[in-house]
Amino acid sequence: xxxxxxxxxxxxxxxxxxxxxxxxxxxxxxxxxxxxxxxxxxxxxxxxxxxxxxxxxxxxxxxxxxxxxxxxxxxxxxxxxxxxxxxxxxxxxxxxxxxxxxxxxxxxxxxxxxxxxxxxxxxxxxxxxxxxxx
Amino acid sequence: xxxxxxxxxxxxxxxxxxxxxxxxxxxxxxxxxxxxxxxxxxxxxxxxxxxxxxxxxxxxxxxxxxxxxxxxxxxxxxxxxxxxxxxxxxxxxxxxxxxxxxxxxxxxxxxxxxxxxxxxxxxxxxx
Numbered sequence: 686x687x688x689x690x691x692x693x694x695x696x697x698x699x700x701x702x703x704x705x706x707x708x709x710x711x712x713x714x715x716x717x718x719x720x721x722x723x724x725x726x727x728x729x730x731x732x733x734x735x736x737x738x739x740x741x742x743x744x745x746x747x748x749x750x751x752x753x754x755x756x757x758x759x760x761x762x763x764x765x766x767x768x769x770x771x772x773x774x775x776x777x778x779x780x781x782x783x784x785x786x787x788x789x790x791x792x793x794x795x796x797x798x799x800x801x802x803x804x805x806x807x808x809x810x811x812x813x814x815x816x817x818x819x
Numbered sequence: 820x821x822x823x824x825x826x827x828x829x830x831x832x833x834x835x836x837x838x839x840x841x842x843x844x845x846x847x848x849x850x851x852x853x854x855x856x857x858x859x860x861x862x863x864x865x866x867x868x869x870x871x872x873x874x875x876x877x878x879x880x881x882x883x884x885x886x887x888x889x890x891x892x893x894x895x896x897x898x899x900x901x902x903x904x905x906x907x908x909x910x911x912x913x914x915x916x917x918x919x920x921x922x923x924x925x926x927x928x929x930x931x932x933x934x935x936x937x938x939x940x941x942x943x944x945x946x
Contacts, residue, residue, distance in 0.1 A: 717904055724897040731933055738936045741870040752867035774843045
């Protein structure tokens with residue numbers, strides 16, 4: 686990509702410069718980034734399961750490694766991405782059905798509030814695996 | 820970003836749009852069931868996933884159905900979403916037929932591979 690077109694896309698006057706982005710734009714960017722991340726994870730997930738199919742012993746070892754706090758923390762971040770993508774996606778579906786468009790900012794923040802609650806519940810469920818059992 | 824507004828025919832685009840929404844709603848249900856059964860239902864959450872555990876879960880026909888349905892729906896949703904992102908860029912929009920073909924092949928191969936991958940786990944305990 687040429688420098689000029691990069692500036693046009695992401696520079697100070699572009700629609701992607703943070704202070705130029707409105708609520709809906711943040712939602713759009715977030716949806717795309719989490720979407721790409723989740724597709725990458727999907728194929729990672731498939732390849733890990735393939736490991737289980739091909740070699741049972743090494744899969745059990747792999748899963749033992751994945752149960753370490755650092756990887757469980759990454760799992761939690763994955764859960765956050767899924768929750769955001771799902772709740773923002775529901776918002777898109779609602780708008781496509783003609784529901785809530787006039788109050789689109791409010792709907793966004795309602796969905797984010799639901800996401801925050803789900804993330805907290807997720808953290809509560811997962812925390813045992815990060816910090817150890819009580 | 821793409822200058823060509825319509826990369827595919829309007830009809831095909833509308834179906835892609837519709838199925839993306841339908842699969843989105845299905846995914847929320849299927850993924851919820853998948854995560855709950857895999858990590859929380861009936862197993863000690865402090866015990867990590869094992870081959871034996873997967874074999875036990877996949878003794879249930881319902882769970883095999885959930886897993887395979889999830890595989891098909893998530894592959895469609897993920898790859899169709901990737902297509903949407905790609906077609907926003909000129910370099911891909913110019914070659915949208917090649918993009919469609921490539922993603923279709925990736926999807927079909929992954930689906931078949933994903934189905935085969937679970938075979939060694941199914942019916943191990945005679946359930």
